[in-house]
Amino acid sequence: MLNFRLTLVLGILLLLSSIAMSQNIQGSAHDFSNDSWNTSGQICIVCHTPHNADATVTNAPLWNHETTTATFTTYVSATMDATTGQPDASAKLCLSCHDGTIAVDNYGNQSGGSHYMTGNALVGTNLGNDHPISLTYNSSLASSDGGLHDPSTKNSGLGGTIAEDMLIGDKMQCASCHDVHNGSGVAKLLRKSNAGSALCLTCHDK
Numbered sequence: 001m002l003n004f005r006l007t008l009v010l011g012i013l014l015l016l017s018s019i020a021m022s023q024n025i026q027g028s029a030h031d032f033s034n035d036s037w038n039t040s041g042q043i044c045i046v047c048h049t050p051h052n053a054d055a056t057v058t059n060a061p062l063w064n065h066e067t068t069t070a071t072f073t074t075y076v077s078a079t080m081d082a083t084t085g086q087p088d089a090s091a092k093l094c095l096s097c098h099d100g101t102i103a104v105d106n107y108g109n110q111s112g113g114s115h116y117m118t119g120n121a122l123v124g125t126n127l128g129n130d131h132p133i134s135l136t137y138n139s140s141l142a143s144s145d146g147g148l149h150d151p152s153t154k155n156s157g158l159g160g161t162i163a164e165d166m167l168i169g170d171k172m173q174c175a176s177c178h179d180v181h182n183g184s185g186v187a188k189l190l191r192k193s194n195a196g197s198a199l200c201l202t203c204h205d206k
Helices: 002-021 089-098 139-145
Strands: none
Touching: none
C-alpha cells in the first residue's frame, strides 16, 4: 500500500512538473500562427528568421520585423530619480508592434500591413502613463532613490539577482517584467506572478 501511495505521489509530481515545463510561446498571446494574416502558419517568423535577418538592429537575435522609428513621450515624475530617454534596445523591438505605428504583419521585409495592435495590447507612443523603460537601474540609483532594492544584491526570485535576471545592459526594459516567450506561463506574459504585488516589490522597497 505504501509503495502504491509513493508511486501515485511521484506520478502526480511528474505530471505537475511536465505541465510547468511545457509553458512556452505556443498558445500564448504571442502565438500568431493561427491568425489569418500569417499565411506561413509559423509562430517565430513574425519576429525572427533563420535567414536574411535584419542585422542592423542591435541585440536583436535574427530580427525579422519592421522596427519603429516613432518618437515617444516618456514617463516624467518629480519623485523619480532615474533619467529616461527614448526607448532603446529590446524595448524598441516590443514597441515595433505595441506602439500602433507599425502593423504586426510587417515582417519578412513586408510593409503596408493592415493588422495593428488593439485593446490593452496597444501601448501607443505616449508612454507618460506607463512604467518607465530604458532607464539605468543600478546600485547608485537604488542608493539615491531610497525606495528601490539594490539590483546587484537583491534576489529576483528567478534564480539570481535583479541585475542578473531582469535587467538588460543594466537597464529596465519591457522584458524586465514581461517574458515575450511565455517561459513562466503567468498571465500577461509576466516574468513571475504579481500576486500581492510580488513582481513590483521585487525592485521597489515599499
